[in-house]
Amino acid sequence: MRELKILAVVVALTLVTYWGVEPYAHSQMHPHVEPADFDFKDVDGLNGKTGDAANGKVLVTANCTACHSIEAEGFPKVMDDASSAAAYGVVPPDLSTAGKLYNADYLAAFIKDPIKASKVEHKFQDGRAHPMPGYGWMQEQEIADMVAYLQSIAPDEISNKQAFTDACQRCHGIKYADMLNGTMASFTPDENIKKYMGKIPPDLSQYIRSRGESYLTTFINNPQKHLEGTAMPRVGLTEESQDQVIRYMEEVGDSSKEKREELGPKFLIYLVIFAIFAWLWKAKQWRDMH
Amino acid sequence: MLPWGQMSYWAAMVITNLFGGVPVIGDQLVIWIRGDFNVADATLTRFFMLHVFLLPIVIMGIIGLHFYTLRIPHVNNQESEDIDFDAEAEKYLSGNTRESKVIPFWPVFISKDLAVLGIFLIFYFYLVFFHYNFAMDPVNFDPADPMVTPAHIYPEWYFLWSYEVLRGFFFDVGPVKAFDIGLIAFAFANVIFLVLPWLDRDPKILPAHKRPKFFIWFWILMVDLIILTVYGKLPPTGINAWVGFVVAMLFIILFLALPFITKADAKKRGDA
Numbered sequence: 001m002r003e004l005k006i007l008a009v010v011v012a013l014t015l016v017t018y019w020g021v022e023p024y025a026h027s028q029m030h031p032h033v034e035p036a037d038f039d040f041k042d043v044d045g046l047n048g049k050t051g052d053a054a055n056g057k058v059l060v061t062a063n064c065t066a067c068h069s070i071e072a073e074g075f076p077k078v079m080d081d082a083s084s085a086a087a088y089g090v091v092p093p094d095l096s097t098a099g100k101l102y103n104a105d106y107l108a109a110f111i112k113d114p115i116k117a118s119k120v121e122h123k124f125q126d127g128r129a130h131p132m133p134g135y136g137w138m139q140e141q142e143i144a145d146m147v148a149y150l151q152s153i154a155p156d157e158i159s160n161k162q163a164f165t166d167a168c169q170r171c172h173g174i175k176y177a178d179m180l181n182g183t184m185a186s187f188t189p190d191e192n193i194k195k196y197m198g199k200i201p202p203d204l205s206q207y208i209r210s211r212g213e214s215y216l217t218t219f220i221n222n223p224q225k226h227l228e229g230t231a232m233p234r235v236g237l238t239e240e241s242q243d244q245v246i247r248y249m250e251e252v253g254d255s256s257k258e259k260r261e262e263l264g265p266k267f268l269i270y271l272v273i274f275a276i277f278a279w280l281w282k283a284k285q286w287r288d289m290h
Numbered sequence: 291m292l293p294w295g296q297m298s299y300w301a302a303m304v305i306t307n308l309f310g311g312v313p314v315i316g317d318q319l320v321i322w323i324r325g326d327f328n329v330a331d332a333t334l335t336r337f338f339m340l341h342v343f344l345l346p347i348v349i350m351g352i353i354g355l356h357f358y359t360l361r362i363p364h365v366n367n368q369e370s371e372d373i374d375f376d377a378e379a380e381k382y383l384s385g386n387t388r389e390s391k392v393i394p395f396w397p398v399f400i401s402k403d404l405a406v407l408g409i410f411l412i413f414y415f416y417l418v419f420f421h422y423n424f425a426m427d428p429v430n431f432d433p434a435d436p437m438v439t440p441a442h443i444y445p446e447w448y449f450l451w452s453y454e455v456l457r458g459f460f461f462d463v464g465p466v467k468a469f470d471i472g473l474i475a476f477a478f479a480n481v482i483f484l485v486l487p488w489l490d491r492d493p494k495i496l497p498a499h500k501r502p503k504f505f506i507w508f509w510i511l512m513v514d515l516i517i518l519t520v521y522g523k524l525p526p527t528g529i530n531a532w533v534g535f536v537v538a539m540l541f542i543i544l545f546l547a548l549p550f551i552t553k554a555d556a557k558k559r560g561d562a
Contacts, residue, residue, distance in 0.1 A: 020516070021519060025523040028524050029525065207431075274411075278401070
């Protein structure tokens, strides 16, 4: 009985200390932020218009393909990555999956005014221009048509890796995904991206551990929420694609998770059996003790 | 320090910097400990050797001491009852195990160890398999970067209490700098437990429940250590700084008062 009382005191004190240095300390160091907004209610987007993909195709071909590749539709890259990074500051994204990755309202708002939609006004001041010009001068309907076209050419399913590659890899590397060949380095060379962003964007290999899923969920959705003034733009991923990106970061940064969770129950069952036998043996040994 | 992440790097930076406060030889001491002017490769290798070679040697010595105290002066017990271990062992060996106050290590003692271990391991491996990040500092998964200081720097949880004693003294007193006061308090906190037997001036060795004033002292110390640990991690701003100051002061006062408290207990009992 006395032993149990001592154990109870030790457990209670341990729990209080744990609560203090983990949940409580974290709540003090990381202020609460609003949950992620995947509807992008604040943007000036489609405003309810539905687009015509056929007309959108004409507009996209005339306005976008001078800089953007659309590999799926046979528009190859205009230049190699190093040259386009030197020309624009950052490698322009391929648009094959844009209609799938990005929220339609966000996409429309981005085409109209990239700086405003991605919340990087603080970065483009004193005459600095965003590499992509705004298309706010177009008709609302034309913007909607282009969005409809991008959606019509996007695949129904993409892999987690593709979501990461298309949405993040222009600026971020994730080197642990391919240490051998280095294919998962960022597309934009370091010197260009440093000039464009102010510093080299971090490698994301361990971000699932260093930031954790809940931080990443609100951060990717709107980086300014956690890091006011950061150069990282809001990219406008849909809830589904953002989840795919985070899953991919988990596949790379916590690659043994599946194996661990598969082995876990078996291991615990073994330990329960061990504990039962250990207690029975203990009871036998102590039957004749004081 | 071995993970070479942001937190281990910067904690090493802060902790090694503290030795710079030692009078006269401070700056040289810091360089000697780091093996470099900065926390760098040399620091990493020598801390590696410290942990895989020197500390294990020390631990082996302490285990030897542990065996000695266990077999020669023997262990104390909760009632502080004097036991004739040889007589009790005789009793046990003659078959009177129920009356005997000693037990053999094998298999009686170890059977209890294994039983409790079995229960604990279930909990432990539950954490390993399903809460893998439990108690790992996320910040340490960012690679060490001398150009970027983390927003909050704190040591591992078991050092937080003494770190808070260090930070508790955050204002200058007259000509004495806050840094120096904190450093003296930190040094005090880290060695004071080693001289505990000499601070206890009670001539008898008794459990706390037979020493009423010491009993209260002990629980105040426990609470104080927990508050120090919790506030050791929080940012030392606003009210947190003052809480840290009060509990750090309390920690020092507790140990300064210990000789008098134990003496008073003995006097009341009529032993002094």
